[in-house]
Amino acid sequence: MPEVIANIPLNYYIFFASALFCIGVVGVLTRRNALIVFMSVEIMLNAVNMLFIAFSSYKSDTSGQVFVFFIMAVAAAEVAVGLAIIVMIYRNLRSVDTGVLNNLKW
Amino acid sequence: MAVQLFYFLSALATLSALMVVFSRNPVHSVLYLILVFFCLTGHYILLNAQFLAIVNIIVYAGAIMVLFLFVIMFLNLRKDAEQKQPPLMKFIAVITGGLLLLIIVSVLSKVDMIQAQKTGFNSQIGLVENLGKVLYTEYLLPFELASVLFLVAMVGAVMLGKREAGERHF
Known part of the structure; x- marks a missing residue:
């Protein structure tokens, strides 16, 4: 059994992952640069990955790690499409500021 | 260590x-x-x-x-180049994130989490052999669907990135 699993309670991993997730939430809410918003979403995804791996290692169950594998695959696809959208927005509006995108605003 | x-x-x-x-x-x-x-x-x-x-x-x-x-x-x-978010919005955002963290931590700190069992613990689950076995038997269908997802993402990224004639290309 790895040293970390024997000595560190699972709660610590939960606190660490929730801290990362909340930092991501704050990033999405405070920044107006679409790229940074996107990076904050990546941080949130990684916080969830961290938690999946911690649980799967503590329970010594493979399924959690397979889930992380799929999350990574989906994240890669999402980044490719999302960055293409950001490039297209920049090409049309000469800006990646989320405040400019108010056509659908009520 | x-x-x-x-x-x-x-x-x-x-x-x-x-x-x-x-x-x-x-x-x-x-x-x-x-x-x-x-x-x-x-x-x-x-x-x-x-x-x-x-x-x-x-x-x-x-x-x-x-x-x-x-x-x-x-x-x-x-x-x-980036416009600053208004201070009120920033304040609200930080409060929201802090409250979220507070709620998650305060709820989960009371929970008794499962601890790893010394007996029957398999330290090899993270290796390619075990993961591959599970991935290609239990999770074969999602694995194949992921390839379709990649194809769609690839086509989508190329379509979005293509320059079209005209002023605006939304």
């Missing part, structure tokens, strides 16, 4: 995640994000998930970050 490493990696990851959110220059944000990914890779290695640690480096620190950096270079963003 590993315990100290856990605290060190956690602190470093949290700090660099904060720097991603609060640094002014987008290129610095990307570099701090790479640091976050490397710290998480260290965590995965400490947890005996070697395969995912390598995949994390290849996919996140390799492919995704190169894509981000490429787009930043491509867009040629000026440092002061």
Whole structure:
């Protein structure tokens, strides 16, 4: 059994992952640069990955790690499409500021 | 040793995640994000998930970050180009994030989490052999569907990135 699993309670991993997730939430809410918003979403995804791996290692169950594998695959696809959208927005509006995108605003 | 490493990696990851959110220059944000990914890779290695640690480096620190950096270079963003969010909005956002953290921590700190069992513990689950076996038997259908997802994402990215005639191409 790895040293970390024997000595560190699972709660610590939960606190660490929730801290990362909340930092991501704050990033999405405070920044107006679409790229940074996107990076904050990546941080949130990684916080969830961290938690999946911690649980799967503590329970010594493979399924959690397979889930992380799929999350990574989906994240890669999402980044490719999302960055293409950001490039297209920049090409049309000469800006990646989320405040400019108010056509659908009520 | 590993315990100290856990605290060190956690602190470093949290700090660099904060720097991603609060640094002014987008290129610095990307570099701090790479640091976050490397710290998480260290965590995965400490947890005996070697395969995912390598995949994390290849996919996140390799492919995704190169894509981000490429787009930043491509867009040629000026440092002061970003409009500031109004202070009230910032205040509300930080309060929201803090409350979320407070609620999650206060709820979960009361919970008695399962502890790892000494008997019957399999330390080899994170290796390619075991993961591959599960991936190609139990999760074969999702694995194949992921390839369709990649095809769709590829076509979508090319379609979105294509330049069309005319003033606006939405």
